[in-house]
Amino acid sequence: MQSEEQHTGGCSAGCSSGSSGGNTQQGCSCETHDEQRDGSVAAQTFGEEGPVKTLGHIGSKLVVLSGKGGVGKSTVAVNLAVGLARAGRRVGLLDVDVHGPSVPRLLGLTGTRPMIGEDAMYPVGWRNNLSVMSLGFFLPDPEQAVIWRGPVKMGLIRQFLTEVRWGDLDHLVVDCPPGTGDEPLSVLQLLGTDAQAVIVTTPQGVAVDDVRRSVGFCRELGNPILGIVENMGGYVCPKCGELTPLFPAGGGEALAAEQGVTFLGRIPLHPDLTSAGDAGRSLYEADAAHPIVRALAPIVERAAATLHASDIRHESTPGPQSEAAPGTGKTAATMPTAPTRNESCAPATNHPDTNGDTTMKIAIPVAGDVLCQHFGHCERFALIDVDPATGSVTGRNDVTPPPHEPGLLPVWLSEKGANLVIAGGMGARARALLEERGVKVLIGAPAAAPEAIVAAHMAGTLTLGANTCDH
Known part of the structure; x- marks a missing residue:
């Protein structure tokens, strides 16, 4: 049983105070348990809680x-x-x-x-x-x-x-x-x-x-x-x-x-x-x-x-997911497409992954010449330039990443001008850091040649599976 005296990442309220693994309420200094010890539960009753500030809009x-x-x-x-x-x-x-x-x-x-x-x-x-x-x-x-x-x-x-x-x-x-x-x-x-x-x-x-x-x-x-x-x-x-x-x-x-x-x-x-x-x-x-x-x-x-x-901060521009379905007059929310397909739309003059730019750069971690399933431990990154108007590849530049350090790759890829990263697996922190910098992320891509992955993505046919490296 998970009791009030057991801990999930600290105290049973989820706090990080006290030593790990087995603190009791008496040894915990968190605010929740302070209230329990002195009996002032009234602060948690109806009408006393106020709105909090979340991490992000x-x-x-x-x-x-x-x-x-x-x-x-x-x-x-x-x-x-x-x-x-x-x-x-x-x-x-x-x-x-x-x-x-x-x-x-x-x-x-x-x-x-x-x-x-x-x-x-x-x-x-x-x-x-x-x-x-x-x-x-x-x-x-x-x-x-x-x-x-x-x-x-x-x-x-x-x-x-x-x-x-x-x-x-x-x-x-x-x-x-x-x-x-x-x-x-x-x-x-x-x-x-x-x-x-x-x-x-x-x-x-x-x-x-x-x-x-x-x-x-x-x-x-x-x-x-x-x-x-x-x-x-x-x-x-x-x-x-x-x-x-x-x-x-x-x-x-x-x-x-x-x-x-x-x-x-x-x-x-x-x-x-x-x-x-x-x-x-x-x-x-x-x-x-x-x-x-x-x-x-x-x-x-x-x-x-x-x-x-x-x-709306992240809504895609019109494509198969946002155009009105024939005869319905309804938006994409009422006519979803199959989720095993890539979420992106077909080539358009203002592709959603370009963030409004006229050029598009897709970063893919590779090992040999296929997608590497481990984002942070690949041999190099294929930076592929795409014309969003036609969906065609206009150039490719393979670059060696810097030594692996937590939080470094997202900054480095952003500085390289990447609009989108397509990976097999990626940790939650790396994904969050990329998205904070306006770089979109697709996870669960297969081990295939980078150009084939990009072509499937631009055609809206890229099949995504599970995150192979979610840690």
């Missing part, structure tokens, strides 16, 4: 919550974050469900460990535009129970919000545990009243009753409600596509009308949704015509609209 904060457990809240949060990332937005996904962190499993990140620096934690990368942080990354035993009281949980949430180096984000999606207790209270108070709630329910009355309290909870705290999602709104037959109601239909939509909030959409049950979650992948890895992906489309579109166009 966050454009839109979306908190996914529900008054009822078992309604599929984490599934909604994960697919909302993936959908926004697929639409070209830079997204962070924070899992604050201390007692049941399921996001690592849903995204196939079980067993992954984030990088911890002296003064910051670095989120785990998933695909190109999505970074993830969860307590689940820090639990050494999947059967280990976390037994923490409110102040300790609030200390961890505060640490996640203030010490995770997300970089600049268009959207931060937070997956809260069910109810209106410590975790959602802390999240909304620490993020401030501009954080918007996405409330998840199922159609039956017993769930709607509890979710109704979530609406009142958000209003009492002064946080706007983006809308209500009705999950499990019927069963889709995988053979014929017929939708069969399993519960009295329309409970979520009726609640939205009763409370005067937006009804975001209805997500049906489908066997593929269960198998995808168990396999650690998103259904966005199927196709845009999948009934679950189509059901998610208006929810993602509404969430994407929470960020004003002038505030």
